[in-house]
Amino acid sequence: MNIILNYRHKNERLEESLQAIGCSIVYNVWDIDQINEIGAYAVIFEFKQILKEELRFLRLSYKLKRATIPIVTWCLDLPNIGARQWKLSLLLKTRLIDIFATHSLQGLQTVHGIKSTLLYLPNAAWTSRYNLGNVSMEDLRDTGRYNVDVSFLGNIDSKKHPEHRHRAEFLNALSASLQKKNIIHRFEDSRYLDFKSQIELIQKSRININFGCAADRPENSSWGLPERCYGIPACGGFLLSDERVHARDDFAEGDEIVMFGDLHDCLQKIIYYRERHDERRRIAENAFNRINKEHTYVHRAKKLLEAINEFHGAKS
DSSP: OEEEEEOSSOOHHHHHHHHHTTOEEEEOOOOHHHHHHHTEEEEEEEHHHHHHSHHHHHHHHHHHHHTTOOEEEEEOOTTTTGGGHHHHHHHHHTTSSSEEEESOOTTGGGOOSOOSEEEEOOOOBOTTTSSOTTOOHHHHTOGGGOOEEEEEEEOOOTTTOGGGHHHHHHHHHHHHHHHHTTOOEEEEEGGGSOHHHHHHHHHHEEEEEEOOOTTOBTTBOOSSOOTHHHHHHHTTOOEEEEOOTTHHHHSOBTTTBEEEOSHHHHHHHHHHHHTOHHHHHHHHHHHHHHHHHHOBHHHHHHHHHHHHHHHHHHHO
């Protein structure tokens, strides 16, 4: 079946996972005649593009409605969509979007009269990039392979990306505390490391930190988990994450994920888990198994396709 992805840039994760379950992908088709000629089973829009190109989207959505082709989007931005929250409410109430997949249900409980289908669809592990590689779980049980106590991988350039200022401040404060206790740590900007180097750091680190995500707002952290919360365990790493509401929907706390509240709590848990290799590995292996059972992008593509199939079943 043919799926159209109307995205400003290629979405490799979504494209790859949809192809893995038998879909053919065509990018950026905004002409209804072409869409009909392609025989599109659904059109998936980048959520940001809907908000940035309102008139263009509205013109096409009207034509897609008449052609009974499902209009789908996957939002990874809640709650960080600013003053455009009212636009999201309008889209959902008028069902200008048929299927609204979202990494977080945050704020949607207060939106009354929703007619769109809501689908909780969190981030996932991109397992063609983040995986065990040439390392086995048995290898990761070897205490001698670890040479870093704590690591972080992510965007830490708060000058070019002010949305990460809070993260940079937290990591700077954490680094100072770790130095005082002679705890070896590496905080790296992942944009400048290839996948192999990232995986190597994850698999050489006793503890891998998650703090902050691009969807956070200064006054309101996102409920959703960033991709690293799935990618780290997919590589066999032990994850210590900041508090996320949806973490408890996706993982068993204490058995598959460990979370911290503030800087002091983070430091105390680093000290605790640094010395407890067997407990770390038990949690990491549980998380790895949960990822491969439920939390890859292929799982997300299957769930999205199920919702699209239901749309077609309801209209027939």
